[in-house]
Amino acid sequence: MSHNPYAPPQARVVTRATVSDDASAIRREGNTVVLVPDAELPPRCVRCNADAAEPIKERTLYWHTPWLYVLILLSPLIYLIVALIARKSVKLHPGLCAGHLVLRRNVILGSWIAALAGIALIVTGIGQSSGAASLAGIVLMLAGIIVGMVKGRIVYATHIDERRIEIKGCSEPFLASLPRRR
Numbered sequence: 001m002s003h004n005p006y007a008p009p010q011a012r013v014v015t016r017a018t019v020s021d022d023a024s025a026i027r028r029e030g031n032t033v034v035l036v037p038d039a040e041l042p043p044r045c046v047r048c049n050a051d052a053a054e055p056i057k058e059r060t061l062y063w064h065t066p067w068l069y070v071l072i073l074l075s076p077l078i079y080l081i082v083a084l085i086a087r088k089s090v091k092l093h094p095g096l097c098a099g100h101l102v103l104r105r106n107v108i109l110g111s112w113i114a115a116l117a118g119i120a121l122i123v124t125g126i127g128q129s130s131g132a133a134s135l136a137g138i139v140l141m142l143a144g145i146i147v148g149m150v151k152g153r154i155v156y157a158t159h160i161d162e163r164r165i166e167i168k169g170c171s172e173p174f175l176a177s178l179p180r181r182r
């Protein structure tokens, strides 16, 4: 077999392709997980990095450019409509272990109970003309909604475009298992 001096060094080409595939599909950058579109999270708990409980539910994450928040000053309704049109989404399977699944379910249940108790308190306050009770009810309801929204989400997107997806909310043990940016 004759040697072709112009052929690319085969071994190096293969190695480079493999490394760049692994490194670019999913990696950590600081406390952010960076994925290419169509890449998937590993099937491990994003809180403690244990094996995730199967089956892992598919979740749709949404993101829009933070500039749109300026529209809230103009009109919350206009913001809502534009945000619904302009937002981008990605479907991922963020895993949780059995223990963290139960913990999340309890947090969501607790926040629902707080929100409903708050509504009951508002109604009672109105019925008895008690401003203090109504105010306490509003605070309890909002606290329930906010805690449920923030603590109930498993991970959240901080950027989505055609080439790059950024996910936050993953713990250090999970992040440490991912390749770093080279």
Ligand SMILES: [Zn+2]
Pocket: 045, 046, 047, 048, 049, 050, 096, 097, 098, 099, 100
């Ligand atoms: Zn876990």
